[in-house]
Amino acid sequence: MDKIEIFGGKRIKGRVKLSGSKNATLPIMAATLLTDEPCIIENVPQLSDVYTMAKLLTALGKEVKFEDHTLTIKARSNKSFSAPYKLVRTMRASFCVLGPLLAKRKKAKVSLPGGCVIGVRPVDLHLKGLNCLGANIKISGGYCYANPKKLEGKEVFLGGPFGSSVLATANVMMAATLAKGETIIDFSACEPEVVDLARVLKKMGAEISGEGTPQIRIKGKKSLGGFKHRVIPDRIEAGTFMVFSLVTGGEIEIEEISPQFLGAAIDTLRRMGQKVLVKGFKIYVKRTSEILPANIVTLPFPGFPTDLQAQFMVLLSLAKGVSTVTEKVYPDRFMHIPELNRMGAKISRFREVAIIEGIDKFSPAEVMASDLRASASLVAAGLSASGKTTVYRVYHLDRGYENLVEKLERLGAELRRRKE
Numbered sequence: 001m002d003k004i005e006i007f008g009g010k011r012i013k014g015r016v017k018l019s020g021s022k023n024a025t026l027p028i029m030a031a032t033l034l035t036d037e038p039c040i041i042e043n044v045p046q047l048s049d050v051y052t053m054a055k056l057l058t059a060l061g062k063e064v065k066f067e068d069h070t071l072t073i074k075a076r077s078n079k080s081f082s083a084p085y086k087l088v089r090t091m092r093a094s095f096c097v098l099g100p101l102l103a104k105r106k107k108a109k110v111s112l113p114g115g116c117v118i119g120v121r122p123v124d125l126h127l128k129g130l131n132c133l134g135a136n137i138k139i140s141g142g143y144c145y146a147n148p149k150k151l152e153g154k155e156v157f158l159g160g161p162f163g164s165s166v167l168a169t170a171n172v173m174m175a176a177t178l179a180k181g182e183t184i185i186d187f188s189a190c191e192p193e194v195v196d197l198a199r200v201l202k203k204m205g206a207e208i209s210g211e212g213t214p215q216i217r218i219k220g221k222k223s224l225g226g227f228k229h230r231v232i233p234d235r236i237e238a239g240t241f242m243v244f245s246l247v248t249g250g251e252i253e254i255e256e257i258s259p260q261f262l263g264a265a266i267d268t269l270r271r272m273g274q275k276v277l278v279k280g281f282k283i284y285v286k287r288t289s290e291i292l293p294a295n296i297v298t299l300p301f302p303g304f305p306t307d308l309q310a311q312f313m314v315l316l317s318l319a320k321g322v323s324t325v326t327e328k329v330y331p332d333r334f335m336h337i338p339e340l341n342r343m344g345a346k347i348s349r350f351r352e353v354a355i356i357e358g359i360d361k362f363s364p365a366e367v368m369a370s371d372l373r374a375s376a377s378l379v380a381a382g383l384s385a386s387g388k389t390t391v392y393r394v395y396h397l398d399r400g401y402e403n404l405v406e407k408l409e410r411l412g413a414e415l416r417r418r419k420e
């Protein structure tokens, strides 16, 4: 296992080139199961989650080539239908193969993903949506089994207790592309990654409208073709680098990203008194002397993303005054709090609300990463603290940040990756 040693207190300054979005890439990879024709996906980040999905597609009879940042996915056999526990357990996005398998191969055996450290993460909305189209999924021994004769378009309400679901929307939308008749998804997720998937499905020949809104309509087709697509840039990586620079008193320019992807984060930074300039597809962020406290509520898109909550908590810790973070998507996603407190933060938690008292500075420490975005928050605190911080269990970061050490070094940080 690797660790990262950070020699903090250096200003993070410069221009960052974003990688392709992990969360857009994974469902797009699953969509290749809807066709036997070759598919080409460009701007794919080299991340462990992408390799996991490639393994799963290979197990499902695809030939997957990953060269530079381009995936070429071709059909080898279309008889496999089983997604084993060992692959679905490590990455919940694997569950997204269920919809395409049911639609194209009319047979699926897909492991249930189970819980994870950020809280209970059910798949009831995925199952509800697919069953509504006629999948008739049976659960036994931790697996979902189904072999529907056909899927039929229906009106499906996909809202849950925490709002819309990104991957349930993706799963049902993919299944609906090969169902008979029209499917209407009400309370669909509006995330840019869902829109990117819809764009791919349309390139494959699907008839879809309303993507990016809470109602998506899909007219089913008899078959779909291959595609070539360039994945959108990673908005969560962009927001994370904004925090990296601001907590070090720095400034950063982020290129080639639609500012609309980051509307809530930009608005929050401005409320915190930080300088944010937006021009075309560029965002420039600069630290002002004082950070104002703020109240953040995480919500589905276009609300403030839960995937930036941990990182923004580091910035709020350096504000003059008391801030709050209300986690409305994953009420238990606070594993980073005890570790940030070990670095001098003053954060307490009551149910889904974290209360953050401002401190002057973080102090370096040895800390343990618990999940992907929590790890990014520890890196942010380490960059801000003068002295040596060691972040253990770096494999969490490898799931979602491509070349993190190299990218930060280019921006003036001093850090190195080592074997534990």
Ligand code: UD1
Pocket: 022, 023, 024, 026, 092, 093, 120, 121, 122, 123, 124, 125, 126, 127, 160, 161, 162, 163, 164, 165, 166, 167, 168, 189, 193, 300, 306, 307, 329, 330
């Ligand atoms: C995706 C992202 C993840 C992000 C999350 C929320 C990918 C690969 N992952 O995960 O990084 O943190 O969106 O923006 O894109 N829920 C149910 N029943 C379900 C499904 C979800 O109650 O069947 C709940 C979840 O527990 C959660 C909320 O709905 O409270 C939103 O989850 P969801 O949007 O489904 O997250 P994912 O799509 O798994």
